[in-house]
Amino acid sequence: MDPQQLYTRNAPALLRKCERMLGNRADAEDIVQQLFVDLIRRGRTDVDLPYLYRAATHRCLNRIRDRRRRRELLDRHGEGLLWREPPRIDDRLLSMEMVARLVDRLDERGGEVFALHFVDGIDQGEVAAMIGTSRRTVVKHVARIRRLARELS
Amino acid sequence: MTVSWLDLERYVAGDLEPERRRRVETALSADPALRARLAGIEADDRPIPPLPGLVGDGPLPPDSGAPLPEPHGEGTVIPLRRRPVGVAVSVLLAAAVALAVIPLREPGLSNDGRLLWPASSTTWKGGELSLRLDRERQGRVRADAARFQDGDRFVVRLTCPAGRRSWDARVFQGGRRYAPLPVDGPVDCGNAVRLPGAFAPTGADAVTVCVAVGAAAETGALDGAREELADVDGVVCARLEPGG
Structure with missing residues (x-):
């Protein structure tokens, strides 16, 4: 696909997704722009939205994990406040601070499951297919995330 | 059925297969909260920031070096080399390559006759440096194509003096520039x-x-190139005209 078409067609969905994860538009724009730069630079422009969702997920998680930039992220968001479409674990809405603490305790795969299942609302079987693992593994990650969320709240 | 944000985004983009689309519509008809989410997506008309390098306002920023996920299941990357191409097409391509005669093209000219681009073939380091574009259209391959239509895919073939050489590639179109190929080594x-x-x-x-x-x-x-690449040592260009 033409890079410009790839960008204009998919960037709005990815901006909304990253905004949901990070709680602010500015960080979402940074991440989505750099993602497309990297894709275009590497000639990987035949990609679909599920793939882009995963790629954006990784980068949003890295932004949350980046301790040097966390203060800025929390300040932009308004620490402790809930944003318009906050992530939730069951009936518990998560603040940005809570998301950051949770992500700190998860490994890379666990973070990916958290974002795709609890933030994006993708069911466990689909998450397994998207990230190339078994449903059983995803179920284990989900159970651990629920347990961690209880401990941290 | 659980309807995710991704489902809703793909629904709005018209990107869902019919069965899943019907299931999303069934869920939407029964769930006001889901309808509100969909309405939020459809009403989001905030502009997306321009991407430098694609809209002619500067070079594409550098690669961040951050990894990209490998494709799995639903999220796929489809480089041409992994697409199934029938045996007959492969034979045709091999024959075309074997028989191809690479013409020396004139450099591109502007409307006023000014030299814009280097030729597709030149002499470099005592040998031939030339470029050829092979087109795949609906399963048929044409070597050294000069025209394109939507849906065509092109591979780039380079002839250069023996040795391991660094390389880089760009596509220029309508004032835009992009890097179409993955440069992953010499x-x-x-x-x-x-x-x-x-x-x-x-x-x-x-x-x-x-x-x-x-x-x-x-x-x-x-x-930094726009239109003044002529006579740059070590650069060759080929032109594709739209249509036909």
Whole structure:
């Protein structure tokens, strides 16, 4: 696909997704722009939205994990406040601070499951297919995330 | 059925297969909260920030070096080299490559006759440096194509004096510039060596594909280029006209 078409067609969905994860538009724009730069630079422009969702997920998680930039992220968001479409674990809405603490305790795969299942609302079987693992593994990650969320709240 | 944000985004984009689309519509008819989410997506008309390098307002920023996920299941990357191409097509391509005669093209000219681009073949380091674009259209391959339509895919074949050489490639179209191929290391030069990846031009403007080799690639000769690439040592370009 033409890079410009790839960008204009998919960037709005990815901006909304990253905004949901990070709680602010500015960080979402940074991440989505750099993602497309990297894709275009590497000639990987035949990609679909599920793939882009995963790629954006990784980068949003890295932004949350980046301790040097966390203060800025929390300040932009308004620490402790809930944003318009906050992530939730069951009936518990998560603040940005809570998301950051949770992500700190998860490994890379666990973070990916958290974002795709609890933030994006993708069911466990689909998450397994998207990230190339078994449903059983995803179920284990989900159970651990629920347990961690209880401990941290 | 659980309807995710991704489902809703793909629903709005018209990107869902019919069965899943019906299931999303069933869920939407029964769930006001889901309808509100969908309405939020459809009402989101905030502009997306321009991407430098694609809209002619500066070079594409550098690669961050951050990894990209490998494709799995639903999220796929489909480089041309992994697409199933029938045996007959492979034979046709091999025959076309074997029989191809690479013409010396004139450099591109502007309306006032000004030289815009280097030729698709030149002499470099005592040998031939030339570029050829092979087109795949609906399963049929044409070597050394000069025209494109939407849906065509092109691979780039480079002839350069033997040796491992740095390389870089850009596509220029309508004032935009992009890097269409994954540069993942030097190329082992030879006769009509296929560069990795493929690209699929669209639109009504002519497309110019340029490849820089050796020092020209290492010094980023293509990065600042707009229309003054003529006579840059180590750069060759080929032109694709729209239509036909």
